[in-house]
Amino acid sequence: MRFPRQVSRLRPFLLRPALAAMALSVATSAYAANAATGVPFLAHQAVYDLSLKKARGNAGGVNAVRGRILYKFAGSTCEGYTTEFRQVSELQSGENKTTLSDLRSTSWEDGAGKSYRFNIESRMNDADSTEVDGVAERSSDGVVVKLKRPVAKTFNLGKDVVFPTEQVKRIIEAAKAGKTILELVIYDGSDGGEKVYNTLTVIGQPIPGDKAPATPDASTRNGQLKSLTRWPVTVSYYDRAAKQDAGEQTPVYAMSFELYEDGVSRALALDYNDFVIAGDMGELDIKESKPCK
Numbered sequence: 001m002r003f004p005r006q007v008s009r010l011r012p013f014l015l016r017p018a019l020a021a022m023a024l025s026v027a028t029s030a031y032a033a034n035a036a037t038g039v040p041f042l043a044h045q046a047v048y049d050l051s052l053k054k055a056r057g058n059a060g061g062v063n064a065v066r067g068r069i070l071y072k073f074a075g076s077t078c079e080g081y082t083t084e085f086r087q088v089s090e091l092q093s094g095e096n097k098t099t100l101s102d103l104r105s106t107s108w109e110d111g112a113g114k115s116y117r118f119n120i121e122s123r124m125n126d127a128d129s130t131e132v133d134g135v136a137e138r139s140s141d142g143v144v145v146k147l148k149r150p151v152a153k154t155f156n157l158g159k160d161v162v163f164p165t166e167q168v169k170r171i172i173e174a175a176k177a178g179k180t181i182l183e184l185v186i187y188d189g190s191d192g193g194e195k196v197y198n199t200l201t202v203i204g205q206p207i208p209g210d211k212a213p214a215t216p217d218a219s220t221r222n223g224q225l226k227s228l229t230r231w232p233v234t235v236s237y238y239d240r241a242a243k244q245d246a247g248e249q250t251p252v253y254a255m256s257f258e259l260y261e262d263g264v265s266r267a268l269a270l271d272y273n274d275f276v277i278a279g280d281m282g283e284l285d286i287k288e289s290k291p292c293k
Helices: 029-036 162-176
Strands: 044-055 064-076 079-094 097-109 114-125 130-139 142-148 153-157 181-186 199-203 230-241 253-258 265-271 275-286
Touching: 044 162, 097 162, 162 181, 162 199, 162 230, 162 253
Parallel strands: none
Antiparallel strands: 044 064, 044 275, 064 079, 079 097, 097 114, 114 130, 130 142, 142 153, 181 199, 199 230, 230 253, 253 265, 265 275
16 A cells, blocks of 8 residues: 655555555555465455654654545456545644645556556645546556646656556565565656656564554454454655765655555554654455456
């Protein structure tokens, strides 16, 4: 599952199947669960309640956050995967300043990770909304992106670029194989539709499904998930176009979560460097899945 950037750096980092990539989101992937683990994918709707987890010294006075993420996922390897995402957030800072953001997105990715359609609409306070609409297609030469909005434009990306659901697929595969580090180049249509991100994923030790967390939520109370393994995952996103100074590059943002092998994500933490937002799963509604014919 993947998630979005906030405040002046608002960016959709869409809650993909399994991440809520994921993030995300952020960030889950039914395809990943089905293909990489043999566990049937889980079509579902999840609600995450947002709050301020941590504010650092240069946070510009951010002292409170509230809001919600609504994430819907459905589909199969034969018909592709559809996600619907909405995040409404209110950030309070010094001198009683309030920033209200509303982000909505829909996307479809085919089961083989060859085609990706996306529409992202965002609004901050009373400003006019902005929209990104486009499609990305993979060929033997790489990925071709065709944008309709904000401006009509066609451009090429490298062969190493993967889409969000494919990203999560590979994270689950790496976790099942006992790997702890995974590097991928990601395109998700965010930031005007022209950004590409280098990502570094760190995967922790597997957690048995029957091991209760310190803070239970709708996922850990669900009987269907108690038999499944989950992994603590942190994904850091780096602007591929940014010039690297001497030393280590700072990520644009990072997201942490626990990822179940069927693609559900819990215990979200969205780190925007200046502050960290927690996303606690308040509701989980499992939907009926239609198997491929």
